[in-house]
Amino acid sequence: MHxxxxxxxxxxxxxxxxxxxxxxxxxxxxxGKLVDEAGSLSHDVIGxxxxxxxxxxxxxxxxxxxxxxxxxxxxxxxxVIEANHDNLINxxxxxxxxIEQLTEIANGGGRVLDVACGAGGGFSPLLLEANPDxxxxxxxxxxWLLSEWQTFxxxxxxxxxxxxxxxxxxxxxxxxxxxAVVNFGGMSN
Numbered sequence: 001m002h003x004x005x006x007x008x009x010x011x012x013x014x015x016x017x018x019x020x021x022x023x024x025x026x027x028x029x030x031x032g033k034l035v036d037e038a039g040s041l042s043h044d045v046i047g048x049x050x051x052x053x054x055x056x057x058x059x060x061x062x063x064x065x066x067x068x069x070x071x072x073x074x075x076x077x078x079x080v081i082e083a084n085h086d087n088l089i090n091x092x093x094x095x096x097x098x099i100e101q102l103t104e105i106a107n108g109g110g111r112v113l114d115v116a117c118g119a120g121g122g123f124s125p126l127l128l129e130a131n132p133d134x135x136x137x138x139x140x141x142x143x144w145l146l147s148e149w150q151t152f153x154x155x156x157x158x159x160x161x162x163x164x165x166x167x168x169x170x171x172x173x174x175x176x177x178x179x180a181v182v183n184f185g186g187m188s189n
Contacts, residue, residue: 001029001048002162004111004135009034009164011041012052012172020045043172049146052166060142081148084120089129099126102182106130110179114138116168119145122184128158137178138163139171 001020006029009018022032022045034043034050044051060066070076075083094102105112106127114122117138124138138149138161146163153161166172 001045001050001164002135002160003027004160005137005162005164008111008137008173008177009050009052010172010174011036012167012170015174016041017174018043018172046143047147048150048162049143050164050166050172051143052164052172053141055143057141057167058143058165060144063144066144077144077148078151080119081121081145081152085125085152088121088125094126099130102126103130105180105182106134108179111135111137111177113173113178113181115171115181115183116140117145117149117184118142120184121149123182124149124161127182128153128156128161132156132158133160134158135160136162139166139168141165141167 006020010016011018016036018034018036018041020029020032020034023030029045029048031047032045034045035041055062073080102123107130112127112134114124114136116122117124117140119142122138124136127134127136138146140146143165146165150161150163
């Protein structure tokens with residue numbers, strides 16, 4: 001979790017501020033917990049990704065179920081993310097005015113939230129193509145895909161890309177913390 005996002009979290013469905021307790025690597029969260037001041041709420045942060053919705057909410061299931069799905073696809077987690085990125089950037093030619101709007105968002109300053117990004121990445125790949133230094137938070141219920149997008153982001157040098165596993169209908173985010181919120185279609189799913 002990039003430091004740009006370390007002050008945004010609140011209890012899902014509420015406004016109780018959550019703070020990080022755990023390890024840091026160059027000002028980025030690694031492994032620890034998000035907790036409230038009283039210590040009554042606690043959410044794991046694994047590999048820099050806060051798991052605010054929990055394992056039961058993950059539509060992909062546990063790691064074993066994800067691996068079974070990847071076997072059916074004859075692929076791997078990383079290959080799925082890379083293929084989805086490449087497809088969005090190279091094969092899906094959005095209209096120029098659409099790209100212009102995303103470029104304006106990407107270069108507008110402030111933090112951007114991509115809600116329900118999914119394995120396809122939502123608008124994140126296009127935003128990052130327009131501005132690799134954008135402060136961008138990807139949110140989804142799927143834990144594995146967020147971790148893979150962060151790993152892919154490191155390879156692409158997207159220094160401020162972060163991710164959080166959360167319920168898009170109960171975002172665990174304090175009010176007025178983002179300058180833009182985007183959604184590619186995940187909410188309709």
